[in-house]
Amino acid sequence: MHTFHSFYDCLSLESSMCLKYQCLARIQTDIVVEKLKELHPDVHFEIGKRSLSNIFVNVNIYILYIFVLKIGEKSLFTKELENALEKISFMVDLFVHSLKDLPTVLPEGFTIGSVLKRENPHDAVVLHPKHKGKFLESLANKSVVGTSSLRRATQLKKIFPHLEFKDIRGNLNTRLKKLDEKDGFSAIILAAAGLRRMDWENRISQILGPDDCMHAVGQGAQAVEVRARDQDILEMVSVLNDSDTVLKCIAERAFLKHLVGILLHCNTPHTSKFSASLLQSSVSHDPSEIILIC
Known part of the structure; x- marks a missing residue:
């Protein structure tokens, strides 16, 4: 039997998982862990708790939370997690994110291993x-x-x-x-x-509803981020993918990536909604003016 190793609030395959320190982050990680337990009964999962600034090794597995009081940059906490994923790779193997918090361009060496079935995105x-x-x-x-x-x-x-x-x-x-x-x-x-x-x-x-307030890109979806080189971990988490959610979120994130690259700075409001095969979006440079793009 393999053991999932890591820090508190981290996890491993000897596999480890890290995430932001919040009750919701823990719940979202528990969702992923329970699904992985069902699909990989030969892997042992345990959950503990440590802070990123005071990391030390424990004997089994843990899930790492980062507590961010105020984020001045959208990808600030994901950068901190990715630093941990790279520096402590011997015990941290994956992170659970809210997909809307992940930047559209990940650092070299990292990839989204799976996107789970989307909850209500509104x-x-x-x-x-x-x-x-x-x-x-x-x-x-x-x-x-x-x-x-x-x-x-x-x-x-x-x-x-x-x-x-x-x-x-x-x-x-x-x-x-x-x-x-x-x-x-x-x-x-x-x-x-x-x-x-x-x-x-x-x-x-x-x-x-979308007529009142279109949701954010990726809202309601959970993503599992891993190191791109870790093929065993990629294979393990890929079974969590929900194809419908993946396709919609790919379209939303592709739109945002293109738009940000051409027009926007990162704090410009951007939203999206799906209707059949139509992706409807709105963009605003000025909070008093919304430009619709369909």
Whole structure:
């Protein structure tokens, strides 16, 4: 029997897995681990915990989390993880990411080994308890809605001009706590997929369809990143691929890669939606103006 080795919150085949330090990150990793256990019963998986800044070897396997309070650059935490993957390759073999967090161009030597079946890709409205039963359109004038995403704010301001959109940071737990325990926000906008994976679907007051807010590229999908040279690991994780999700996400990421290369800096809002074989997208240089590209 092989053992999956690594740090806490890391994992291995003697295989190891690393990810961001958040409850959601752990849950998403558990999803991958459970699927791998079913498909590879000869591999032993255990989960422990260590920080990236204080890595030391334990006897079995662990899953490495990085806690990022505020990200000034989209790929900041993925770069840190990739550094760990390269430097401690003897015990770290793969990472679990939210695909929307992965840059479209990975560093040389790294590749996406698999993309799992996509969860609901849309955004969700979570209301302050005092507004239970309402929707964005029924909130009072000047009500404050929290979102960490310029993409969301850009689109929603067009449709709900009576609302004010303000930045809110932190993981899901932190944002929900800020919403519930303070009066600063009437609602917050979060990814439906994260809420569902955290088993907080009961907090969803409204799902925002593509006519209200097109989701981010890759949103709702989980990706497993590996070293391109590790053929054994690639073969092991490739069976997790969901073909429909893979095809849609390839199209979305190809569009974004092309667009970023020509037009955009990394913080420009960009979104996508699928309808049959049509990829519909929106791009904005200025939050007051959305340009539709179909």
